Amino acid sequence: MQDKFLLGDSYELIKTVPGHSIDIIITDPPYIIDIHPSKGMGKHIKKWKEYKKFIDGFDYTKMFPEFERVLKKMNLFVFCSNKQISQLMQYWENRGFSVHLLIWHKNSVAPFVNNTYLPDVEFIIYVREKGTYMNNDVKTGFKSKVFRYPSPGTDRIHETQKPVDLIKRILHVHSKPGDVMLDTFAGSGTMGVAAMQMKRNYIMFELEPAIFERANRRLKIERQKARQMEIF
Numbered sequence: 001m002q003d004k005f006l007l008g009d010s011y012e013l014i015k016t017v018p019g020h021s022i023d024i025i026i027t028d029p030p031y032i033i034d035i036h037p038s039k040g041m042g043k044h045i046k047k048w049k050e051y052k053k054f055i056d057g058f059d060y061t062k063m064f065p066e067f068e069r070v071l072k073k074m075n076l077f078v079f080c081s082n083k084q085i086s087q088l089m090q091y092w093e094n095r096g097f098s099v100h101l102l103i104w105h106k107n108s109v110a111p112f113v114n115n116t117y118l119p120d121v122e123f124i125i126y127v128r129e130k131g132t133y134m135n136n137d138v139k140t141g142f143k144s145k146v147f148r149y150p151s152p153g154t155d156r157i158h159e160t161q162k163p164v165d166l167i168k169r170i171l172h173v174h175s176k177p178g179d180v181m182l183d184t185f186a187g188s189g190t191m192g193v194a195a196m197q198m199k200r201n202y203i204m205f206e207l208e209p210a211i212f213e214r215a216n217r218r219l220k221i222e223r224q225k226a227r228q229m230e231i232f
Contacts, residue, residue, distance in 0.1 A: 167194035189215030
C-alpha cells in the first residue's frame, strides 16, 4: 500500500479507514497534565498557550471504538500521562483485552526540581488480544516494560516529540515488515519515520496545519534517505 499522511480531524478521518485493515496502532494523543500558568511567566505565557493544546486530553470514548474497528487484531500502544492511566486501562479491561502498562524512562531531564519528583517518565498503555503477533526472536532487553531512551534534542519540531528508536523497538517486537501502522495524532511524524526505517507502511493524521507541514518535510527527507540507501 501507499503511505498516507493526512491533514484534518482524526475523529473524522479514521472513519475512512477500512475495517480490519491495520496491523498496529501507535499513537500519542494529548495528555492530561495538571499544571497552570503563573503570573511570573511573563513573556513565556505565549508559549504556554501553544503548549496547552497538548495537555487537555482527548475523547477516547469516540476514538477507541474506531481503533477496535480498524485493527485486524487488538495491537495498540497509547502514550499517556499518569492522570489518564486508570481510565484508559479500565476501558480496555472492560472490553476483555489484555492490558499492560509500559514506561518510557527519559534518561536526560533537568537534574534539579523543587518539592516534586523528576519528570523523567512517561507511560504507554499496551492493549492486545490472544494471537496478536509478537516477535520472540529478540534480545531479552527488548521485552522489558521499561524503555530507556533520551528525549529528542533541541532540534525537535513538536513539543511532545518521541524518540525514533523507541518507536522502532515497538515495531520490531510487535509487527512485521510490510505491516500497516496507524497514528491518529501524528505531531512530528516520528511514527512515520520509524515505520519507514523498519520497512512498515503507515497512515497518519494531524490536525494542525503548521505542524503538518513541518512533519511532512521531515518525512520527505527520510524518504529521500531511504531511496539513496536502496541505490547504494
